[in-house]
Amino acid sequence: MRILVVNVNTTQSMTDSIGEQAAGAASPGTEIVPLTPPFGAESVEGNYESYLAAVAVMEAVRTHPDPFDAVIQAGYGEHGREGLQELLDVPVVDITEAAASTAQFLGRTYSVVTTLDRTVPLIEERLQAAGLGARCASVRASGLPVLELERDARAAVDAIAEQAARAVEEDRAEVICLGCGGMSGLAERVVERTGVPVVDGVTAAVTIAESLVRLGLTTSKVRTYASPRPKRILNWPPRAS
Amino acid sequence: MRILVVNVNTTQSMTDSIGEQAAGAASPGTEIVPLTPPFGAESVEGNYESYLAAVAVMEAVRTHPDPFDAVIQAGYGEHGREGLQELLDVPVVDITEAAASTAQFLGRTYSVVTTLDRTVPLIEERLQAAGLGARCASVRASGLPVLELERDARAAVDAIAEQAARAVEEDRAEVICLGCGGMSGLAERVVERTGVPVVDGVTAAVTIAESLVRLGLTTSKVRTYASPRPKRILNWPPRAS
Amino acid sequence: MRILVVNVNTTQSMTDSIGEQAAGAASPGTEIVPLTPPFGAESVEGNYESYLAAVAVMEAVRTHPDPFDAVIQAGYGEHGREGLQELLDVPVVDITEAAASTAQFLGRTYSVVTTLDRTVPLIEERLQAAGLGARCASVRASGLPVLELERDARAAVDAIAEQAARAVEEDRAEVICLGCGGMSGLAERVVERTGVPVVDGVTAAVTIAESLVRLGLTTSKVRTYASPRPKRILNWPPRAS
Amino acid sequence: MRILVVNVNTTQSMTDSIGEQAAGAASPGTEIVPLTPPFGAESVEGNYESYLAAVAVMEAVRTHPDPFDAVIQAGYGEHGREGLQELLDVPVVDITEAAASTAQFLGRTYSVVTTLDRTVPLIEERLQAAGLGARCASVRASGLPVLELERDARAAVDAIAEQAARAVEEDRAEVICLGCGGMSGLAERVVERTGVPVVDGVTAAVTIAESLVRLGLTTSKVRTYASPRPKRILNWPPRAS
Amino acid sequence: MRILVVNVNTTQSMTDSIGEQAAGAASPGTEIVPLTPPFGAESVEGNYESYLAAVAVMEAVRTHPDPFDAVIQAGYGEHGREGLQELLDVPVVDITEAAASTAQFLGRTYSVVTTLDRTVPLIEERLQAAGLGARCASVRASGLPVLELERDARAAVDAIAEQAARAVEEDRAEVICLGCGGMSGLAERVVERTGVPVVDGVTAAVTIAESLVRLGLTTSKVRTYASPRPKRILNWPPRAS
Amino acid sequence: MRILVVNVNTTQSMTDSIGEQAAGAASPGTEIVPLTPPFGAESVEGNYESYLAAVAVMEAVRTHPDPFDAVIQAGYGEHGREGLQELLDVPVVDITEAAASTAQFLGRTYSVVTTLDRTVPLIEERLQAAGLGARCASVRASGLPVLELERDARAAVDAIAEQAARAVEEDRAEVICLGCGGMSGLAERVVERTGVPVVDGVTAAVTIAESLVRLGLTTSKVRTYASPRPKRILNWPPRAS
Structure with missing residues (x-):
C-alpha cells in the first residue's frame, strides 16, 4: 500500500521530518511518499497561507505521477481537505x-x-x-x-x-x-x-489511512465530495510553477 | 467610495451582470468596480473549484492597482473570505x-x-x-x-x-x-x-459594505484576521497568469 | 426617508442624545425622528421595566401621527421588537x-x-x-x-x-x-x-434601517410577525397616559 | 397555601375554566385564586397581545390586595414570567x-x-x-x-x-x-x-407551585430576578384602567 | 401513596438518612419505603460502580414484594434510570x-x-x-x-x-x-x-413523584421506555444474592 | 497482539459470527478472542437488557484469565464502555x-x-x-x-x-x-x-484497536476513567454465575 503524505508548507526539511514520522508508524508493506507542495509559504500560519496551501497540495496530489492508495494532508487546522476528497476516490485523512x-x-x-x-x-x-x-x-x-x-x-x-x-x-x-x-x-x-x-496527528493519520484501505473503504461520492463536473478551468495550472 | 465586487468564476458575462446588479444598489457617490479572477473555473460548483477561486480572488484583489474602500466576494457558499480579511484593512463582505x-x-x-x-x-x-x-x-x-x-x-x-x-x-x-x-x-x-x-446577496452586500465604510469600521486585526507574518512564499504568484 | 428612533426609557435627555447620535450616522435625505415612550421607567434595567418599555414603545409607534419608513428600538437587550414587527409593515431594527x-x-x-x-x-x-x-x-x-x-x-x-x-x-x-x-x-x-x-448599536441600526428601506425590503408577514388578528382589546390604550 | 392563577387574556369565562382546572388539581388546604388581567386582548395569539398581557398580568399580581404563596401564569408561550419573578419573592410558575x-x-x-x-x-x-x-x-x-x-x-x-x-x-x-x-x-x-x-400545563403548574412552597424554595434574587431598583416610573400604572 | 426510595450504594446508614430526608418532605398519606440494593459498592463514585448500582437498583425494585406508586433513584449522576422506566409502569424519578x-x-x-x-x-x-x-x-x-x-x-x-x-x-x-x-x-x-x-435532590424528587401520581401520569410506553420484549435471560438474577 | 471482542448478548452463535468477522479484519499477528458474557439476555434490545449486559461484559473482561492488549465491546448503542475504561489500562473500543x-x-x-x-x-x-x-x-x-x-x-x-x-x-x-x-x-x-x-462496526473497531495498540496509546486515567477507588463491594460478583 502506498500513502502520500503531503506537507502544507514548502520547507523541505519539514517534509522530511513528517515523512520519517509517518514511516515510523506505518505497517510493514506500507510505503510512505512524502510530498512538498509546488508553491506556497515556508510555514503556514493563517488563512491566506492556508488557502494557498490548499490549492498547492491539490496540485501536488493531482499531478503525482504514480498510483497511490490514500492521502494524508499533514497540516494542522488547514483548509483544503474537502477539495482533495472531490478530486480523489481513495481516502483522504487530515491530521x-x-x-x-x-x-x-x-x-x-x-x-x-x-x-x-x-x-x-x-x-x-x-x-x-x-x-x-x-x-x-x-x-x-x-x-x-x-x-x-x-x-x-x-x-x-x-x-x-x-x-x-x-x-x-x-x-x-x-x-x-x-x-x-x-x-x-x-x-x-x-x-x-x-x-x-x-x-x-501524523502517526494517527497513518494508522487511519491504512485501516480505511484495508477495510476497502473509499470517499463517498454521492453529494459533498462528488467529482468536479467537467468544465473549462482558465489559466490553471500555472505554467511556471 | 470605491467598492471592488469580485466574481468567483471566470465567466466575464457573469462579472458584468453582478457588477450591474451591485451598481443598481449603490448610493450616489459609490463606484462599483467589478473584477474577474485571473484564473479558475468558468463556474464554481464544489470545493475544488471554490478553493481555486478563493486564491484567485485574493490575487485579483491583492494586485488591484487602484485604492478601494471595501471588497465584496460575490460567490455563494465559497471559501476564502477569511484570507481576504487578513490581506486587507478595509471591510470584506461575503454575499x-x-x-x-x-x-x-x-x-x-x-x-x-x-x-x-x-x-x-x-x-x-x-x-x-x-x-x-x-x-x-x-x-x-x-x-x-x-x-x-x-x-x-x-x-x-x-x-x-x-x-x-x-x-x-x-x-x-x-x-x-x-x-x-x-x-x-x-x-x-x-x-x-x-x-x-x-x-x-449582491445588493445586500453593497449596502453593508457602504454602511461599514460610512461608520468608519474596519476588520479587526487582533487575532483571526491579523496580517500575514512576513515570510518567504515560494513560486507564487505564478508568472504566466 | 423618515426613521423613528424610539428610546426605551422616559428620560428626555437620553432621547435627545440618542437622536443626535442617530442623526450623525444618517445619510443625506434621511430624517431621524427621536421618540420618548409615553410611560415607563426613567432608565430600563431589568425585566419588569423592559416589559413595560416594550408596550410603551409600541404605543409611541402605533400612535405616531406621521408616516415613517422604518423604526429603530434604541434599548439594549430589551423586550418588544417582535411586537413592533407584528404591528408594522416597515422594517424594525433592534440596536x-x-x-x-x-x-x-x-x-x-x-x-x-x-x-x-x-x-x-x-x-x-x-x-x-x-x-x-x-x-x-x-x-x-x-x-x-x-x-x-x-x-x-x-x-x-x-x-x-x-x-x-x-x-x-x-x-x-x-x-x-x-x-x-x-x-x-x-x-x-x-x-x-x-x-x-x-x-x-444606534449608528449601526441607522445604516441597517436605511439599507433595508433602500432595498425595498419589509418584514415578512407569513407567520411569526403576521399582523394581529382583529379582536377586542379591553381597557387599552389607557386614557390618562 | 394560596396560589394566584392568572389568565393572560381578558375573557372571564376562560379565567373561570382555568380556575376550576387548577382547583381540581390542588391539594387539600390549597386555595386557588383565579385572576383576570385588568386590560388586554380577549385572546392572546401573538407577540403584541402577549407583551400587553405580560404587563397586565404584572399589574394584576402587583396590585392584588391579599397575601399569596405562589403565582401561576396561565398562558402558553407568553412573555412576562421573568418580570413577575423580579417583582415577587414567592415562586412563579409558567404553564x-x-x-x-x-x-x-x-x-x-x-x-x-x-x-x-x-x-x-x-x-x-x-x-x-x-x-x-x-x-x-x-x-x-x-x-x-x-x-x-x-x-x-x-x-x-x-x-x-x-x-x-x-x-x-x-x-x-x-x-x-x-x-x-x-x-x-x-x-x-x-x-x-x-x-x-x-x-x-395548568394542573402541572399547580403541583409544581405547591411543591416549591412546601420545600420552602423561592426565586433566586442574586442577578437575573433581583428586585427592580428604586426609580421613577412615569405615567404608570394608568389611572383609568 | 407508597414511594420506593432506592439508595444506589450498599451502606445502610445512608439508606436510613435518605429515607428520613424523603419522609420529611412527603405529604401526609405518603409512605416512603427506603431500599438498599442487594449488591454493589459501599459508595458509588464512578462508572463501574454506577453500572453495578444500576443493575442492583433494578433488582431491588423488580423483586420488591409490595405494590408501590412511584420510584425514586437516590444517587447523583448515576446510570440506570432508563432501565427502571422500562421495567415499570409507575413514574421513576432520578434525583x-x-x-x-x-x-x-x-x-x-x-x-x-x-x-x-x-x-x-x-x-x-x-x-x-x-x-x-x-x-x-x-x-x-x-x-x-x-x-x-x-x-x-x-x-x-x-x-x-x-x-x-x-x-x-x-x-x-x-x-x-x-x-x-x-x-x-x-x-x-x-x-x-x-x-x-x-x-x-431527594426532597425535590419526593414532591415530583407525588405530583406525577396525583396527576395520574405514568411513563410513556411507546418507544424508549417500552417494556422489555419477552426473552431468555441467562444466569440472571444470581442465586446467591 | 491479543484483542478481546466481547459480545453483549448470551447467544453463542452470535459471538462466533462476530469473532469471525473480527478475525477477518485483523492484521497478521493479531489474535481475536471472542467472549460471551456470563449472564444476560439472548439478545439486547433496550435499556434494561443493556445495563445488564454492561455489567456482564465487565465481568467477562475482568475475570478473563489471559493477558490482552485491547477490548472491543461488540454491541450497538449499548451502555458500559466507560466502566470498562475504568477497569482497564488497555484501549477499549465500542463498535x-x-x-x-x-x-x-x-x-x-x-x-x-x-x-x-x-x-x-x-x-x-x-x-x-x-x-x-x-x-x-x-x-x-x-x-x-x-x-x-x-x-x-x-x-x-x-x-x-x-x-x-x-x-x-x-x-x-x-x-x-x-x-x-x-x-x-x-x-x-x-x-x-x-x-x-x-x-x-466490528471490523472498524478491530482496525482502531490495533492502531491504538501500535501507537502505544492507552486510556487516560486522570479523571473520567480513573481506576475505581479501593472499597468494599457487597455480594459481588455473584457466586453461581
Whole structure:
C-alpha cells in the first residue's frame, strides 16, 4: 500500500521530518511518499497561507505521477481537505481530524496545543466543521512560530508542555493532541509532564489511512465530495510553477 | 467610495451582470468596480473549484492597482473570505453572509435556494462557520447548474420559485435568500410566488459594505484576521497568469 | 426617508442624545425622528421595566401621527421588537441585534459591554433568540447604572474601556459592541484602549434601517410577525397616559 | 397555601375554566385564586397581545390586595414570567414550562399541540429560553383560534388529537403537552387517541407551585430576578384602567 | 401513596438518612419505603460502580414484594434510570434530574456541587442526556468522598459551601443543587453562605413523584421506555444474592 | 497482539459470527478472542437488557484469565464502555463509536441502520455522549429484531438496504453504518443498493484497536476513567454465575 503524505508548507526539511514520522508508524508493506507542495509559504500560519496551501497540495496530489492508495494532508487546522476528497476516490485523512478522532477513544475530552495564537481559530473551526468539536476542551497556543520548532527544540518542548499541563488542569482535558505537523517527536516529553496520553496527528493519520484501505473503504461520492463536473478551468495550472 | 465586487468564476458575462446588479444598489457617490479572477473555473460548483477561486480572488484583489474602500466576494457558499480579511484593512463582505444577515432582520427564519445539490453543504457550512446558521430553516437546490441560469432564464426562475415556495411551506422559512451570484434579478418573481421578502446577496452586500465604510469600521486585526507574518512564499504568484 | 428612533426609557435627555447620535450616522435625505415612550421607567434595567418599555414603545409607534419608513428600538437587550414587527409593515431594527450583526462582519467574535450585571442575561437571551449568539464571546458589565453614564462620563468611559480590554484579552473578543443606548459617543475611547473595532448599536441600526428601506425590503408577514388578528382589546390604550 | 392563577387574556369565562382546572388539581388546604388581567386582548395569539398581557398580568399580581404563596401564569408561550419573578419573592410558575418540565419525567421526548400556527414560534422560543428545548420533538398547531376551543369543543378535540397523533408518529414524541390554557379538560381524549401520557400545563403548574412552597424554595434574587431598583416610573400604572 | 426510595450504594446508614430526608418532605398519606440494593459498592463514585448500582437498583425494585406508586433513584449522576422506566409502569424519578428541574423554576442558571472530581463528568452527562444541561452553569466537586460526608460533617459542609459560593460568583449560578444523596441536610448552611436557593435532590424528587401520581401520569410506553420484549435471560438474577 | 471482542448478548452463535468477522479484519499477528458474557439476555434490545449486559461484559473482561492488549465491546448503542475504561489500562473500543468515527472520514454525514425502533434512542444517545452526533444524519430502524437477522437473512438484508437507501435520499446521509453486531456481512449488499460506503462496526473497531495498540496509546486515567477507588463491594460478583 502506498500513502502520500503531503506537507502544507514548502520547507523541505519539514517534509522530511513528517515523512520519517509517518514511516515510523506505518505497517510493514506500507510505503510512505512524502510530498512538498509546488508553491506556497515556508510555514503556514493563517488563512491566506492556508488557502494557498490548499490549492498547492491539490496540485501536488493531482499531478503525482504514480498510483497511490490514500492521502494524508499533514497540516494542522488547514483548509483544503474537502477539495482533495472531490478530486480523489481513495481516502483522504487530515491530521487535525485524525488526532481528534483518535483522542476521543482515549478520554472524554481532549485539548490541542498548537503554535501561534492566530492558528487557534483555524483549528477550532476545522474541528467544528468536521463534527469533532463537542469534546474539544480547548485549543491552546504555545506562542512559538512553526519554524521555531525546528530552531530551538528544547524551548519548544517546554512551551508546549506548559500549555498541555494547563489544558489538563484548567480546561479539564484528558488527552492532548499535538497541534502542528512539526511537533512530531515531542510526544514523549509531554506525556512525562502531563501524565495523559498524547496524540500526534501524523502517526494517527497513518494508522487511519491504512485501516480505511484495508477495510476497502473509499470517499463517498454521492453529494459533498462528488467529482468536479467537467468544465473549462482558465489559466490553471500555472505554467511556471 | 470605491467598492471592488469580485466574481468567483471566470465567466466575464457573469462579472458584468453582478457588477450591474451591485451598481443598481449603490448610493450616489459609490463606484462599483467589478473584477474577474485571473484564473479558475468558468463556474464554481464544489470545493475544488471554490478553493481555486478563493486564491484567485485574493490575487485579483491583492494586485488591484487602484485604492478601494471595501471588497465584496460575490460567490455563494465559497471559501476564502477569511484570507481576504487578513490581506486587507478595509471591510470584506461575503454575499452568503450578507444575505443571511439581512434576512434575519426581516423574519424569524430564512431559507437559501441555490443551484446544485452539491452546493448545499458548502452553503450550510459557510453559514455555520459565520455564526448565522441558527435561524436558517433550510438550504435547497433548484437542480440547475450556475451557467444554466444564463441560458434559460425562465426555467431557472420556475425551478427556483418552486423550491422557495416549498421552503416557506415545508421548512417554515419566512424569508428567502437567492443563493447564487447569478440569480440577481430573479427576486421579483420569487416574491410574487411566495409572498415573502426575497434577499439578493449582491445588493445586500453593497449596502453593508457602504454602511461599514460610512461608520468608519474596519476588520479587526487582533487575532483571526491579523496580517500575514512576513515570510518567504515560494513560486507564487505564478508568472504566466 | 423618515426613521423613528424610539428610546426605551422616559428620560428626555437620553432621547435627545440618542437622536443626535442617530442623526450623525444618517445619510443625506434621511430624517431621524427621536421618540420618548409615553410611560415607563426613567432608565430600563431589568425585566419588569423592559416589559413595560416594550408596550410603551409600541404605543409611541402605533400612535405616531406621521408616516415613517422604518423604526429603530434604541434599548439594549430589551423586550418588544417582535411586537413592533407584528404591528408594522416597515422594517424594525433592534440596536442589540444591529450591533452584533455588524460586529460579525468585522471579526470572528465580539463581546458586549453593558451597564449593570443584571442586564447581562437580558442581552444574552436577546442575542440567542435572534440567532446571533454563536459568535458572542461574552457580555460584560461595567457595574455602572444607565443614568450614571450621563452624570460622570469620565468614570463611565474608564469602567467600560476596562471591561472591553478584558473581553479582548480574556474572552478572545475581536470586536466590542457598546451595550447601552446611552453609551453612544464613547466608542473612540474604547478603540484607543483596546485596538479593536467598536460598534455602537444606534449608528449601526441607522445604516441597517436605511439599507433595508433602500432595498425595498419589509418584514415578512407569513407567520411569526403576521399582523394581529382583529379582536377586542379591553381597557387599552389607557386614557390618562 | 394560596396560589394566584392568572389568565393572560381578558375573557372571564376562560379565567373561570382555568380556575376550576387548577382547583381540581390542588391539594387539600390549597386555595386557588383565579385572576383576570385588568386590560388586554380577549385572546392572546401573538407577540403584541402577549407583551400587553405580560404587563397586565404584572399589574394584576402587583396590585392584588391579599397575601399569596405562589403565582401561576396561565398562558402558553407568553412573555412576562421573568418580570413577575423580579417583582415577587414567592415562586412563579409558567404553564408552558411546567408542562414541559413534567413531560420530561415521563418520556424521552415531548411535543406541544397548540392553537394557531403563529403561536408556534412563541412556544418554541419560550421553551428554548427556559432551557427546555432539547427534548422537544415538535410544536404543532391545530389551526383553531383560542376562542374556538370554547365554541366548538368537539371539533377542537378532533383537531388537537389529530396533531397529537402525528407528533407521536412522525416527530417521535413520547409525551404530549396541551399547548393552551383553554385546552384543559381535553387530555383524556388525546390519551385515548395517542396512547401516550398527556400533560396539561395548568394542573402541572399547580403541583409544581405547591411543591416549591412546601420545600420552602423561592426565586433566586442574586442577578437575573433581583428586585427592580428604586426609580421613577412615569405615567404608570394608568389611572383609568 | 407508597414511594420506593432506592439508595444506589450498599451502606445502610445512608439508606436510613435518605429515607428520613424523603419522609420529611412527603405529604401526609405518603409512605416512603427506603431500599438498599442487594449488591454493589459501599459508595458509588464512578462508572463501574454506577453500572453495578444500576443493575442492583433494578433488582431491588423488580423483586420488591409490595405494590408501590412511584420510584425514586437516590444517587447523583448515576446510570440506570432508563432501565427502571422500562421495567415499570409507575413514574421513576432520578434525583439528579429532580434537582435540576426544580432549580430551573427558581433561577436562570444552576450549579451542582458534588463530592469527587471524577463524579463531575457523570453528572454533566446525565444532565445533558436528560435535556437539562442548557442552564447548568457548572458542576463542581468539593473533593470529599461520599463516605466522608458522614464521618466529618463540619468539614464537608465547609468544603461544599465554598464551592457553592464560587459557583455563584465565578460561574454565575443563581441556584445550587446539592449533588449527592448523602448531602441531604446541608442545605441550610449553604443557603446561609451563598444567599441563593439550595435544592436537595431527594426532597425535590419526593414532591415530583407525588405530583406525577396525583396527576395520574405514568411513563410513556411507546418507544424508549417500552417494556422489555419477552426473552431468555441467562444466569440472571444470581442465586446467591 | 491479543484483542478481546466481547459480545453483549448470551447467544453463542452470535459471538462466533462476530469473532469471525473480527478475525477477518485483523492484521497478521493479531489474535481475536471472542467472549460471551456470563449472564444476560439472548439478545439486547433496550435499556434494561443493556445495563445488564454492561455489567456482564465487565465481568467477562475482568475475570478473563489471559493477558490482552485491547477490548472491543461488540454491541450497538449499548451502555458500559466507560466502566470498562475504568477497569482497564488497555484501549477499549465500542463498535457504535468505531463505526461513526470511521464513517466521518468518508463523507460529510452518516446514518445508522439498526434493528428495532426502540434501539434508535439508545444509539442516538451513545453517539451524542461520545461527541459523534453532529454529523449523524439519522438513525433508522429496519423493524427486525436482533435474532431475526440470523433466522431470515434475505429479508433482513432487504429491510436494512431499504432503510439505508432512504437515509441516503431523504436524510442526506453520505455513508451508512450497520447498526448491530449481527449485521456483519451484509455490507456488500447495502453498498450495491445505495452506492455509498458502508461501515461495519466490528471490523472498524478491530482496525482502531490495533492502531491504538501500535501507537502505544492507552486510556487516560486522570479523571473520567480513573481506576475505581479501593472499597468494599457487597455480594459481588455473584457466586453461581
